[in-house]
Amino acid sequence: MTETGKPLLRVLQGEAVWPPPLWLMRQAGRYLPEFRALRDKADFITRCMTPDLATEITLQPIRRFAMDGAILFSDILILPWAMGQSLDFVQGTGPVLGAIRSEADLARLDPQRVADATAPVMETLSRLRATLDGPDPIGAAQGGKVALLGFAGAPFTVACYMVEGHGSRDFEATRGMAYANPMLFDRLMDMLTRATADMLCAQIDAGAEAVMLFDSWAGLLPPSQFRRHVIAPTRAIVREIQTRRPGIPVIGFPRLAGVMAAEYARDTGVKTMALDTGTDMAAMAGQVPPDLTLQGNLDPLLLLAGGDAMAAEARSIRDAMKGRPHVFNLGHGVVPPTPPEHVGELVRIVREG
Numbered sequence: 001m002t003e004t005g006k007p008l009l010r011v012l013q014g015e016a017v018w019p020p021p022l023w024l025m026r027q028a029g030r031y032l033p034e035f036r037a038l039r040d041k042a043d044f045i046t047r048c049m050t051p052d053l054a055t056e057i058t059l060q061p062i063r064r065f066a067m068d069g070a071i072l073f074s075d076i077l078i079l080p081w082a083m084g085q086s087l088d089f090v091q092g093t094g095p096v097l098g099a100i101r102s103e104a105d106l107a108r109l110d111p112q113r114v115a116d117a118t119a120p121v122m123e124t125l126s127r128l129r130a131t132l133d134g135p136d137p138i139g140a141a142q143g144g145k146v147a148l149l150g151f152a153g154a155p156f157t158v159a160c161y162m163v164e165g166h167g168s169r170d171f172e173a174t175r176g177m178a179y180a181n182p183m184l185f186d187r188l189m190d191m192l193t194r195a196t197a198d199m200l201c202a203q204i205d206a207g208a209e210a211v212m213l214f215d216s217w218a219g220l221l222p223p224s225q226f227r228r229h230v231i232a233p234t235r236a237i238v239r240e241i242q243t244r245r246p247g248i249p250v251i252g253f254p255r256l257a258g259v260m261a262a263e264y265a266r267d268t269g270v271k272t273m274a275l276d277t278g279t280d281m282a283a284m285a286g287q288v289p290p291d292l293t294l295q296g297n298l299d300p301l302l303l304l305a306g307g308d309a310m311a312a313e314a315r316s317i318r319d320a321m322k323g324r325p326h327v328f329n330l331g332h333g334v335v336p337p338t339p340p341e342h343v344g345e346l347v348r349i350v351r352e353g
Contacts, residue, residue, distance in 0.1 A: 005144065005145060006068070006144075006145050006146065006147045006209070007021040007068050007145065008021040008023065008068040008069045008146075008147040008210075008327065009147045009209055009210065009249070011293055011325045011326065011327055012147075012210050012249040012251070012271055012272050012293055012325075012327070013249060013271065014271065014291040014292075014293060014325050015325055016322075016323055016324050016325050016326070017325075018322060018353065019318065019350055019351050019352070019353050020318060020321065020326045020327060020328045020350065021068035021069065021327055021328070022067065022068055022069075022327065022328035022329060022346075022347065022350050022351075023067045023068055023069030023070070023071065023149070023327070023329060024061075024067070024329055024330050024333075024334055024343070025071075025329060025330055025332060025333040025334065026333030026334040027061040027065075027067060027071070027334060027343075028057045028058055028060055028061050028071075028073050029333070029334055029336065030336035031334055031335070031336050031337065031338040031339070031340060031343075032060055032061065032064070032340060033340070034060050034064075035057060035060055038053060038056065038057060041053070043089070044075070044089040045078075045081070045087065045089065047073070048073065048074045048075055048078060048121070049078075049120045049121065050120065051120055051123040051124040051127055054072070054073045054074065054120075054121070054124040055124050055127045055128055055131070057073040058070050058071070058072060058073045058124070058128055059128070059131065061343075062132075062146055064340065064344070065343055065344060065347050066347070067146070067347070068145070068146060068147065069146065069147050069148075069149050069327075070128060070132060070146050070147070070148050070149065071149040071150075071151060071212070072121070072124065072125060072128070072148075072149065072150050072151060072203070072208070073124075074121055074124075074151070076151075076152060076153025076157065076158055076161075076214055076216075077095055077097070077153070077158070077161055078118065078121065079114065079118075079152060079153065079158060079192070079195060079196065079199060080097065080109070080158060080161070080162050081117070082113055082114040082117035082118050083109040083110055083111055083113055083114060083117075083191075083195065084108060084109050084110050084113055085097055085098055085100070085108075085109060085162060086098040093166070094166065094167045095161060095166065095167060096165065096166050097161055097162060097165050097166065098165065099162070099163060099164065099165030099173070100162045100163050100188060101163065101173070101177075102184075103184060106184065106187060106188060106191075109191065111191060111194065111195040111198075114195055114198065114199060115198075115202065118199065118202070121203075121206075122202055122203065122205075122206035123206075125148065125150060125203055125206035125207040125208055126206050126207050128148050128207060129148050129206075129207030129208075129209075130207075132144075132146045132147075132148055147209045147210060148207055148208055148209050148210075149208060149209070149210050149211065149212060149251075150200060150203030150204065150206075150208030150210075150211040150212070151203075151211060151212040151213070151214060152196045152199055152200055152203075152211070152212075152213060152214070153196075153213070153214050153215075153216075154196070154213045154214060154215035154218070154230065154233065154234060154237075154252075154253075154254075155189050155192035155193050155196060155229070155233040155237075156189070156215060156217065156218060156221070156229045156230050156233065157214060157215045157216045157217045157218065158192055158196075159174060159185070159188055159189060159192060159229075160174045160217045160220075162188065163177055163185075163188070170220065171217060171220060175220065175221075175225075178225065178229065189229060189233055192233070193233040193236050193237060196213075196233075196237055197236070197237045197240035197241060197244075200237070200241060200250075201240070201241060201244050201245055204241070204245045204248050205245075208248075209248070210248060210249045210250070210251060211241070211248065211249075211250055211251070212250070212251040212252075212253060212274070213234060213237065213250065213251070213252050213253065213270075214253050214255075215230055215234070215252070215253060215254045215255060216253070216255045217255070217256075218230045218254040218255055218256065218257050218260075218264075219254075219255055219256020219257055219258060219276075220256075223260060226257070226260050226264075227263075230254055230257075230260075230264065231260075231263065231264055231267050231268055234252055234254075234264070234268040234269075234270065235267060235268045235269055237250075238250050238252075238268055238269040238270055239269060242269065249271040249272060249293075250269075250270050250271055250272070251270065251271070251272040251273070251274055251295060252264065252265075252268055252270035252272070252273050252274065253273075253274035253276075253295075254273070255276045255332070256276055256278065257276075258278075258279075261273065261275070261279060261284060261287075262284065262287040262288055265287075265288040265289070265292055266288070266289070270292075271292070271293060272292070272293035272294070272295050272325075272327065273288065273292060273293075273294060273295065274294075274295040274296055274297075274327075274329065275294060275295065275296035275297040275331065276296070276297060276331045276332060277296075277297055277298075277299045277300070277330075277331025277332060278331070279296070279297060279331070281294060281296065281297055281317055281320055281321060281326075282320040282321075285320075285321065285324060290324060291325065292325070293325035293326065293327060294321065294324070294325070294326050294327075295326070295327040295328075295329045296317070296327075296328075296329050296330065296331050297317065297329065297330065297331040298310075298313060298314055298317060298328075298329070298330050298331060298346070299313070299330070299331055300330050300331065300332050300333060300334060300335050300338070301335065302314075303330065303334065303335075303338055303342055303343065303346060304335055304337060304338045304339075304342070305342075306339065306341075306342035306345065310342065310345075310346065311345070311349050314328075314346055314349050314350060315349060318349075318350055328350045
């Protein structure tokens with residue numbers, strides 16, 4: 001089986017495939033009993049940085065559901081952690097980091113540390129690629145057909161956590177720094193842009209066949225700031241990947257971008273744009289180039305609910321995109337209470353043709 005036989009890669013290169021390939025954001029996670037069985041063996045960062053565990057977790061949804069894409073089990077905050085920022089995942093709170101608020105804070109970060117610190121992640125990718133391209137890694141139906149995806153957080157979203165020091169609904173400190181101390185914020189963004197491009201190229205070298213940029217908080221910014229802190233760094237990363245690793249597709253996810261999504265699609269150079277739940281897929285298809293792949297965008301809460309409502313919406317999204325390149329996915333990640341049976345039913349519905 002050649003790489004061109006992988007449905008997901010064909011669509012990410014701009015080909016319309018029917019029925020569309022699918023994978024789900026957070027498809028390896030707490031909703032799976034096999035994931036929960038491994039969760040207590042190590043803390044989150046250790047799981048990300050232990051190739052045996054990260055490989056197994058990445059493959060769990062592939063074995064269970066035969067997804068078309070396997071996305072590396074890791075986290076967008078591994079990059080700042082690798083540069084030397086303190087990071088802890090606190091039960092019930094989420095990520096807690098040593099906030100970057102000054103030149104001195106920024107000076108303590110060292111992008112030169114990233115390659116060594118993330119070597120276990122690259123080992124995981126290498127193992128995954130060897131397994132997925134093996135003679136019969138997960139059953140004859142999917143052997144050699146599953147594409148391996150790497151990813152990173154986009155610079156603005158990663159900066160949100162780095163400056164704020166934790167999750168937030170509006171990231172006031174981050175946006176305040178961008179307005180009140182733009183030189184410091186630009187230095188942080190430039191550092192993240194370069195380090196992100198380097199890390200994604202390393203992921204590609206280790207075996208990733210496509211990479212995704214998650215800009216989960218892009219929608220917080222007004223248009224002028226969106227262009228400066230979302231579109232511009234994404235364009236720089238895409239160009240760097242295209243130059244250094246030509247032919248590797250980049251998926252961009254400017255969550256909650258709203259009316260700015262079409263401009264993002266035109267100006268960043270991404271081959272695929274993932275859409276959040278609030279975007280009308282058919283309307284967006286009319287605003288972007290016909291060879292741009294769209295990814296999405298079933299509401300994760302519909303997947304949680306299941307039943308006829310989920311089935312109807314899934315078919316509606318799938319059918320609206322027929323004839324153009326489309327990757328079926330959610331508009332955000334699988335939520336932990338989701339019954340695995342609902343995911344299995346979704347896979348069946350999307351593939352029924």
